[in-house]
Amino acid sequence: MQTQGYAVRVGAVLIASIALIGYLFSFFGHSLAPKTYLLNVVFNDVSGVIKGSKVQMVGVDIGQVTAINLKSDRVHVDLTLEIKQKYKIPAGSDFVISTGSLLGTEAVVNVVPPTGAERSALDIPEGATDLHGTRALDLQSTMTSANKLLDQLTVTTAKAQEILEKSSALATDPKLQAHLRQSVANVDQATANGVALTHKLDALITQDNEMLQGMLGETQRTSRVALGNITDTTAQIKYTTTENREKINEIVGNLRDTTAAVEGITSQANDLLSKGGVSKNLSEIVANLNVTTQKLAQMTTDFQKVAGDQSLQGDLRETVHNVRETSEQTTILVQRLNKILGVKGKNATVVAAPGVGAVIVAPGGAPKAPQVDSIPVILPRVDLEVNTREKRFRSDIDAFVPFGASNTFAQVGVYDFTEANRLNLQLGQVIGKHGGSDYRLGLHASKLGVGGDIGLGRGVSLSADYYDPNHARLDTRGTLMLNPNLGLLFGLDDVTHHTGAVVGVELRR
Known part of the structure; x- marks a missing residue:
C-alpha cells in the first residue's frame, strides 16, 4: 500500500514536470524565435524557385520563400517572402530571380536596392502586396534568343547572297560599264568647263572693279x-x-x-x-x-x-x-x-538676282514699285550648305548672265563643286508685274529639269528645282538675305524620295 502511494506521487510529479517543461518551452521558444514580416511579390516566371529558397540582398540572406501560388489569371505567380524583422528593404528596390549557374539551379530571389539619386529614405512597408519582380537571364532564355537570332541571320544571309549575285551580274554588264565610262567622261568635261568658267568670272569681276x-x-x-x-x-x-x-x-x-x-x-x-x-x-x-x-x-x-x-x-x-x-x-x-x-531712261535700277526682284529709284529719290528694266552684266552666287540627313557638306557656284532688257537670263554654274562637279546650265525668264519671280529650263546637276524663283520682298525668296526624268527629284530652297552680299539658306533636298533638311549660307556679289 505504501509502495503504491509512492508510485502515485512520482507519477504526479512527473506529469507536472512535463507540463511545466512544455509551458516553458512554448513561452521561451516563442520569444526566442527570430521575428519576421511577409511581402508578396508577383513574377511572370518562377522556374527553379521552391518553398524555402533564399531571399538575399546584396549577397546577404535576409529571408526565404514560404509560399508559391499561381494567380487566377494563370499567367502570373505570387511569391510570399518571409523577411527577417531586422532587415528593411528600401522603397524602389527590384526583385530579381537569378540562379547560381547557367544550368538554372539554386534559384535565389535577389533584392536590388536603388542607388544614387533614385535611392529613397523610405522602406517598403511590412505586408506589402503590390510588388512586382523580374527574372534574370539564364541559359534557357539565352538559348531561345539565340535560336531566334540564328533564324533571322539565316534570312539575312540569303538576302545578302541574292544581292551579291545581282550586283555581280550588273558589274559584268557591258552596257552598264559603257554608261559608267560615259558618265565619268561627262563629269570630267563638266569639271573642266567649271574651272574655265571660274577663271573667266574672276577676270570679268576684276575688270569691272577697275x-x-x-x-x-x-x-x-x-x-x-x-x-x-x-x-x-x-x-x-x-x-x-x-x-x-x-x-x-x-x-x-x-x-x-x-x-x-x-x-x-x-x-x-x-x-x-x-x-x-x-x-x-x-x-x-x-x-x-x-x-x-x-x-x-x-x-x-x-x-x-x-x-x-x-x-x-x-x-x-x-x-x-x-x-x-x-x-x-x-x-x-x-x-x-x-x-x-546699264540703265536706260529716267529710272535708276538695281537688280539683286533672279527671284529677289529690283529696287527702282526714280528722279527725286523716292522708291517706286519694283520692276525689272535692266540687269547688270553678271551676278555670281555661292551656296554653302549642309544636308542634316546625310551629314554631308556641299558647295554650289552659279552665275546669272542677263540678255539686255528682254528680262531673260542664263544660269551657268557647278553643282556640288569639288565633289560631284555637275553642270548647271539653264535659260530663264523674269515674270510678274514687279519682276520678283522667274522660271528656268535646262540642265540642273547635269540632269534635264525645270525650276523657278519667287521673291517675297524684304530679302526673302523661295526656289524650287524639279529634275532628272529617270529618277524624278524635287529640291526646294528659301533664302533670307541679311545684307546685299550675305544670306541664310534653308530648304529640303529630294522631297520626292529621301527628304533631308538643308541649312547653310548664300554669298552674292
Whole structure:
C-alpha cells in the first residue's frame, strides 16, 4: 500500500514536470524565435524557385520563400517572402530571380536596392502586396534568343547572297560599264568647263572693279568742281540781296540743299572706295544726283525770273551762267553713272538676282514699285550648305548672265563643286508685274529639269528645282538675305524620295 502511494506521487510529479517543461518551452521558444514580416511579390516566371529558397540582398540572406501560388489569371505567380524583422528593404528596390549557374539551379530571389539619386529614405512597408519582380537571364532564355537570332541571320544571309549575285551580274554588264565610262567622261568635261568658267568670272569681276574705281574717281573730281561753282554762286547771291530779298532767300535755300546733296554724294563715293558695296552705293549716288539736277534746273528758272529786275540784271547774269554750267556738269555725271549701271531712261535700277526682284529709284529719290528694266552684266552666287540627313557638306557656284532688257537670263554654274562637279546650265525668264519671280529650263546637276524663283520682298525668296526624268527629284530652297552680299539658306533636298533638311549660307556679289 505504501509502495503504491509512492508510485502515485512520482507519477504526479512527473506529469507536472512535463507540463511545466512544455509551458516553458512554448513561452521561451516563442520569444526566442527570430521575428519576421511577409511581402508578396508577383513574377511572370518562377522556374527553379521552391518553398524555402533564399531571399538575399546584396549577397546577404535576409529571408526565404514560404509560399508559391499561381494567380487566377494563370499567367502570373505570387511569391510570399518571409523577411527577417531586422532587415528593411528600401522603397524602389527590384526583385530579381537569378540562379547560381547557367544550368538554372539554386534559384535565389535577389533584392536590388536603388542607388544614387533614385535611392529613397523610405522602406517598403511590412505586408506589402503590390510588388512586382523580374527574372534574370539564364541559359534557357539565352538559348531561345539565340535560336531566334540564328533564324533571322539565316534570312539575312540569303538576302545578302541574292544581292551579291545581282550586283555581280550588273558589274559584268557591258552596257552598264559603257554608261559608267560615259558618265565619268561627262563629269570630267563638266569639271573642266567649271574651272574655265571660274577663271573667266574672276577676270570679268576684276575688270569691272577697275572700271568702277576709275569712274568713281572722276565722280569725285566732278563733284568738287560742282561744289566750288555752287559756293561761288552762293557768295554772289548773298552780295546782291538788296532787293527781291524774299525770292533770293528762297534761291539761297535751294542752293544750300544742293550743296548738302553734293556733299552727300562725295561722302558716299569715299565710303564706296573704302568699304565696297558698289551697286547699292552707286544707286544712292544716282538718286542724289537726280535730285541735285532737278533743284539746279528749278534754280535756273527762278534766276531768269529775278533777272527781269533792271537793278539786278547785271549781277545775276554771271550767277545764272554759273548755275547752268553746274547743272550741265551734274547731268553729265548722272548719265555716266547710269551707263555704268546699264540703265536706260529716267529710272535708276538695281537688280539683286533672279527671284529677289529690283529696287527702282526714280528722279527725286523716292522708291517706286519694283520692276525689272535692266540687269547688270553678271551676278555670281555661292551656296554653302549642309544636308542634316546625310551629314554631308556641299558647295554650289552659279552665275546669272542677263540678255539686255528682254528680262531673260542664263544660269551657268557647278553643282556640288569639288565633289560631284555637275553642270548647271539653264535659260530663264523674269515674270510678274514687279519682276520678283522667274522660271528656268535646262540642265540642273547635269540632269534635264525645270525650276523657278519667287521673291517675297524684304530679302526673302523661295526656289524650287524639279529634275532628272529617270529618277524624278524635287529640291526646294528659301533664302533670307541679311545684307546685299550675305544670306541664310534653308530648304529640303529630294522631297520626292529621301527628304533631308538643308541649312547653310548664300554669298552674292
